[in-house]
Amino acid sequence: MKKLIMVLGSILLTLEVFAQNLESKMDSLARTLTGKDQPGFVVGVTKGNDVIFQKAYGQMNLDYQMPNSNQTTFNLASVSKHITAFAILKLEEEGKINLDAKIQDYIPELPDYGKEIKVRHLIHHTSGLGSTDNIRLFAGISLEQPWTADDELELIKSYKTLNFNPGDEFLYSNAGYSLLAKIIENVSAQAYDDYIENELFAPLGMVNSYAYTRPGKTIPNRAVGYKKTSNGMERTITEAESVAGGTNIYMSLEDMLVWGKHYFQPTLFEPKVINRLASSPAKLANGSDLNYTFGLSLVDYKGIRLVSHSGGTMGFSAYFTWYPDHDMFVAVAANNQNISTATISRLVTETMLSAYFVEASLAENEDVELPVEQLRKFEGEFKMDDGMVLTFKEKEGKLFLLIPDAPEFELFASSPSKFYLKAFEAQTEFLIDSSGEVNELVWYQGGKSFIGKKDDGTLPVPAPDKDEFLGNYFSADLNAGYQITLKNDVPILVMPRTLKYYLGLENLPLEHIDGDRFKVEKLGEIYFTRDIRKKINGFLIKDVGRLRNISFDKIN
Structure with missing residues (x-):
């Protein structure tokens, strides 16, 4: 017994030392990030049942120069999504929701999207539905104008083009979680x-x-959201949007830590549900x-398994991380959208768990040495779909990637045809x-794959005459008009004011790739479509x- 008490005492002392070290680092970071009389952040850590x-x-x-406290409530932005998903799991456990049912079973007014979308597709971002934040920007709808759940639903109903077949891919979509909120209702x-x-919240004592x-709903102890501008800190209009499901959960630090501990010892649903939260739910088409x-996202960080989610909205940033193998939870929230809560969370990880780090190998397999004759088969210029050219060259028994205005990059073989x-x-x-x-070839980067074809010397098909494609265009899905016009004899795509305001995109030049295909800076590829008479009748942003x-x- 005495030995057990000594061991427990040693563990508590170690945790106390870690906490003191963490506080020193957080205090130093706060002096840099918040300065004097600036919006700030909160951070909390639990280990087992202890804060x-x-x-x-x-x-x-x-x-009013009111300081943040442990009772201040912060907008969790997209961290809110897992709370919506937990509600769905609770209703499923009660037999009220079937995750494999089509979404129209629970929201009959939704249109036919051409493919069957299931409830689970909404949860896992595999539905193919376009994300409503992007739809609003391209439709010219300000992110700071009043926007309700009814507005959101009407937008989802009107934009019927899917990004891909449901279940085939993962692509983050706020639309899915707005629909999940409607299903819960x-x-x-x-x-x-x-x-x-x-x-x-109430069963856990989260007050x-x-x-x-809904617009104007009172949120006690609510922090005001800010952003950094050339004129200093400015208040954001966060409360204009009252859409739920994927955002707009407000929570204090004290309650964040209660919620975080619940993950490890759930009472809202059966403990076996935890296994579903921390393991891959499906395979994609590839x-x-x-x-x-x-x-929640499943992440490996230097050999440590994380279950986490980030959140960002106007004026706020948040990051929740669970460490299943270490019984630990970290919550960070800020009322300054320019503060990286992800960076703060990583600093906590580095401080608390660095002893468990394992540096991952850059390659899944051991390097393979290939003969020069094999490497020379891979030489040449490969043109990607967006017009970019990747050039490969063998030098002294090694294969290099050549990109204009960049150093040469060596490639390392992991198989007779695969390199990293x-x-x-x-x-x-x-x-x-x-x-x-x-x-x-297939190029893999950033979770995406890109096809490149070897240049065989064939000249690209000339661009259509400018008079063929200059004019006004209309998107029925977006209910918005765009224009292609000339500026200094260069065709440009005139963007909605929302894209100029939020992303700095205004008049974007069209750069010809091949035939009816063009590249537009920061938008990627667009291509013109033609009718049966071979006349240009529209275009697609890919x-x-x-x-x-x-x-x-x-239209003209």
């Missing part, structure tokens, strides 16, 4: 905020946690594991045909991240 660190920095309201016969606050679901569960780079995170696979020739194949019809 080992919690502290608030900076001001919650600059007008329809199934529970309660307003979303009533259900979340009464069925999830400083709220869902902001055979890869889906690393997003119920509103150590200079940055990317891989490529050369496709060898039945005759042993290489005319195509891929802008959370939105693909945005279609426009030429």
Whole structure:
């Protein structure tokens, strides 16, 4: 018994030392990030049932110089998503929701999207639905104008073009979680905020946690959100949007830590549910594991398993991280959108768990040494879909990637046809045909794959005459008009004011790739469509991240 007490005492002393070290680092970081009389952040850490660190920095309201505290409520932005997913799991456990049911079973007014979308597709971001934040930007709808759940639903109903077939890919979509909030309301016969606050928060004693679901709803102890501008700190209009499901959960640090501990010892649903939160729920069409569960991402950080989610909205930033193998939880929230809560969370990880770090190998397999004759098969210029050219050259028994105005990058073989780079995170696979020739490759980077074809010397098809494609266009999905006009004799795509305001995109030049295909800076590829008479009748913006194949019809 005496030995056990000594061991426990040693553990507590170690945790106390870690907490003191962490506080010193957080205090130093706060002096840099918050300065004097600036908006700030809160950070808290639990280990098992114990809160080992919690502290608030900076001001919650600059007008009245009110400091942040452990009771200040912060907008969790997209960290809110896992709370919506937990509500869905609770309703599933009660037999009220079938995750494999089509979404129209619970929201009958939704249109037919051409493919069956299941409830689980919404949860895991595999539905193919375009993300409403992107839709609003491209439709010219300000992110700071009043926007309700009804507005959100109407937008989702009107934008019917899917990014991909449901279940095939993972692509983050706020639309999915807005629909999940509506499903919770329809199934529970309660307003979303009533259900979340009464069925999830109240049983855990979380008295400083709220869902902001209607304009003007009072949120006690609410921090004001800010952003850094050339004129200094300015207040943001965060409360204009009252859409729930994917955002707009407000929570105090004290309640964040209660919620974080609940993950390890759940009482709202059966403990076995935890296994579903921390393991891949499915495979995608390409055979890869889906690393997003119920509103949470599965991450390996230096050999440590993390279950986490980030959040960012106007004026606020948040980051929640669970460490399943270490029974630890970290919560960070800020009322300055320019503060990186992810960086603060990583600093906590470095401080508390560095002894467990394992540096991951850059390659999955041991390097393979290939003969010079094999490497020379991979030489040549490969043109990517967006017009970029990747050049490969063998030098002294090694293969190099040549990019204009950049150093040469050595490639390392992991198989007879697959290579990776150590200079940055990317891989490529050369496709060898039945005759042993290489005319195509697949480039993997940033979680995406890109096809490149070997340049055989064929000249690109000339661009269409400018008069063919200059004019006004309209997107029925976006209910918005765009224009292609000339500026200094260069065709430009005139963007909505929202894209200029939020992303700095205004008049974007069209750069010809091949035939009817053009590249537009920061938007990627667009291509013109033609009718049966071969006349240009519209164009498509291929891929802008959370939105693909945005279609426009030429009206004059």
